[in-house]
Amino acid sequence: MKKEVDELEDELRPEYDFAAMQGGVRGKYVQRYRSGTNLVLLDPDIAKAFPTDASVNEALRLLVKIADRQQ
Template sequence: MKKEVENEMEDELRSEYNFAQMEGGVRGKYVERYRKKNNLVLLDPDVAQAFPNDEAVNEALRLLIKVAQRQQSNNIL
């Protein structure tokens, strides 16, 4: 049974995928950000359109955190 699982893992990628011929990718593009322990997230296109940059995303999330905290404190009283 263990052998079947190993075979499934090997068959996960299709044989026609040849990563050596792929263009446009840059190896290690975000390695410095990763080393700095920054979190990288992928926004869906509709969400990304609403925010021009990372500062706008952070500002909106901080506001959401404040609203959630206020809501939580109001529910306790």
């Protein structure tokens, strides 16, 4: 068990001295992370039809309007 710990410690390069690092900001992107994001992977044939995020949003908004009218 002791041997495994020594092997892991040897993998860290000497230039990675975390005590000497300065200027880092803790939680720099936490607001952006908390606001959330919703990524969707489109199939290639759909991506050809909707090349931009704006075109996808426009099509989905139109679909929502049509669905609302049907109800």
